Amino acid sequence: MINFYSYYLVKCGYLLVKNRINIYQVAKYNLEETLEGIRRNDLNVMQFVYKELYSGIQFFVTSNSGSESDAQDIFQEALVIIFRKLTDGQLKVTCTFKTYLYSVCRLLWLKQLEKRKTKDEVSIDNENFIELTEETQDVIRQSERYKLYQTHFKKLSDDCQKILEMSLEKTSLRRIAEIMGYKCEKYAKKRKFLCKEKLVDEIKKDPTFKELAK
Amino acid sequence: MKQRFELIEKYIDGSLTSEESNSLEQLITSDSAFSKEYQLRLEVNKAIMEKNIMKFRDNLNMIYNEHRSLPGVVRLLFVRNWHLVSASVAILVIIGGFLISRLNNSSADRIFDKYYSSENAIYMTRSSELVVDAELSIALEKFQNNEYGEAINLLAMLEDNVVAQYYLGLSYMETDQFTEAKESFQFILDQSNNLFIEQAKWYQALCLLKLDNKEAATELFTSILNDDSLYNENATDILRRLK
Numbered sequence: 001m002i003n004f005y006s007y008y009l010v011k012c013g014y015l016l017v018k019n020r021i022n023i024y025q026v027a028k029y030n031l032e033e034t035l036e037g038i039r040r041n042d043l044n045v046m047q048f049v050y051k052e053l054y055s056g057i058q059f060f061v062t063s064n065s066g067s068e069s070d071a072q073d074i075f076q077e078a079l080v081i082i083f084r085k086l087t088d089g090q091l092k093v094t095c096t097f098k099t100y101l102y103s104v105c106r107l108l109w110l111k112q113l114e115k116r117k118t119k120d121e122v123s124i125d126n127e128n129f130i131e132l133t134e135e136t137q138d139v140i141r142q143s144e145r146y147k148l149y150q151t152h153f154k155k156l157s158d159d160c161q162k163i164l165e166m167s168l169e170k171t172s173l174r175r176i177a178e179i180m181g182y183k184c185e186k187y188a189k190k191r192k193f194l195c196k197e198k199l200v201d202e203i204k205k206d207p208t209f210k211e212l213a214k
Numbered sequence: 215m216k217q218r219f220e221l222i223e224k225y226i227d228g229s230l231t232s233e234e235s236n237s238l239e240q241l242i243t244s245d246s247a248f249s250k251e252y253q254l255r256l257e258v259n260k261a262i263m264e265k266n267i268m269k270f271r272d273n274l275n276m277i278y279n280e281h282r283s284l285p286g287v288v289r290l291l292f293v294r295n296w297h298l299v300s301a302s303v304a305i306l307v308i309i310g311g312f313l314i315s316r317l318n319n320s321s322a323d324r325i326f327d328k329y330y331s332s333e334n335a336i337y338m339t340r341s342s343e344l345v346v347d348a349e350l351s352i353a354l355e356k357f358q359n360n361e362y363g364e365a366i367n368l369l370a371m372l373e374d375n376v377v378a379q380y381y382l383g384l385s386y387m388e389t390d391q392f393t394e395a396k397e398s399f400q401f402i403l404d405q406s407n408n409l410f411i412e413q414a415k416w417y418q419a420l421c422l423l424k425l426d427n428k429e430a431a432t433e434l435f436t437s438i439l440n441d442d443s444l445y446n447e448n449a450t451d452i453l454r455r456l457k
Binding site for chain 1: 216223
């Protein structure tokens with residue numbers, strides 16, 4: 001019994017500390033600081049955003065025919081899109097961050113519903129939202145494709161990932177052979193090509209690839 | 215087909231002759247399937263180079279998994295803030311109870327010795343494992359291992375962080391630097407809306423006691439009483455002994 005309570009008190013202690021940090025910083029962060037934090041891939045800021053705004057998105061998705069897992073995907077993708085736009089210097093937010101994030105999530109979920117042929121509108125809107133530009137929709141489409149490519153890239157063996165990365169960083173074949181312990185440049189060249197073919201092949205076999213190509 | 219792919223890859227790498235490149239470019243403009251293949255391979259290369267995006271996704275997954283790893287009961291407990299406060303009450307009542315049991319003497323030093331206790335070790339250990347901020351995590355580990363000097367050096371750098379300042383105050387107290395400790399707790403008191411206010415007030419009052427500033431300490435203990443703090447009982451007892 002003592003252990004049980006100790007365990008939960010520990011967990012409570014953790015949450016107390018952590019939540020209070022969050023509340024303190026959320027209160028401190030304005031829109032610009034939040035965006036800058038995301039741009040810098042700042043874990044604290046991302047954690048605040050997650051803790052403060054995820055439940056609203058989860059409610060929205062699960063109230064509109066989605067699961068918790070769908071909500072998680074949508075929330076993450078929305079943040080990736082915001083991150084992409086921030087790093088490209090494209091993002092101009094004229095509303096609150098909450099409204100902007102909700103608007104991106106809403107659009108992503110509408111697209112998902114359309115793909116699933118469930119319906120093309122949401123019945124419950126629990127936040128204000130804005131209409132997003134065509135430019136943002138392009139970023140969304142690009143992000144979907146790149147996510148697929150990156151997912152399969154990460155499934156490659158470590159040496160394949162390394163070879164492809166090095167060759168794209170313009171490392172010479174001789175150097176790649178040295179680093180990877182291959183006997184000659186020719187073999188490095190062959191491995192590079194085989195790795196790339198394996199990657200492209202896996203991407204093409206993924207049903208999502210065909211969906212995205214439509 | 216393989217040869218075509220190889221040709222595209224060579225073209226992307228820039229290892230074709232200018233003549234070969236020209237004929238390939240013509241193919242790209244005239245053959246839509248070839249063009250799509252070329253575009254796909256270009257995009258795949260760009261995607262591979264997006265290390266920042268992949269890192270960003272990893273971080274989001276980490277945060278999500280951390281969130282999910284919390285036991286359902288605990289998550290449920292903390293859905294509303296009042297539950298959070300209740301949990302803090304539970305912790306503080308235990309700490310408070312422990313402190314009450316140690317109360318005996320009335321001189322300032324003895325009162326301090328009886329009432330002062332830093333956070334319990336289990337709480338710190340588990341907390342530091344989960345705190346995301348690496349610097350804070352290392353500092354809290356130092357604190358937990360009673361390496362107060364090093365903890366102070368690290369925590370002092372996190373000057374805007376309420377948690378860091380709280381443990382900095384405790385570290386100073388552990389090393390008998392009560393003036394500095396008082397300042398750290400003052401930082402917390404100057405911030406509104408944080409959970410360490412009651413603790414900061416309590417520890418600052420103990421610092422004042424140790425610094426022999428009974429008047430200011432009495433004032434602060436009285437304020438603890440007026441706040442209806444969890445330290446009420448202890449503060450009442452101390453005030454009675456200070457008279």
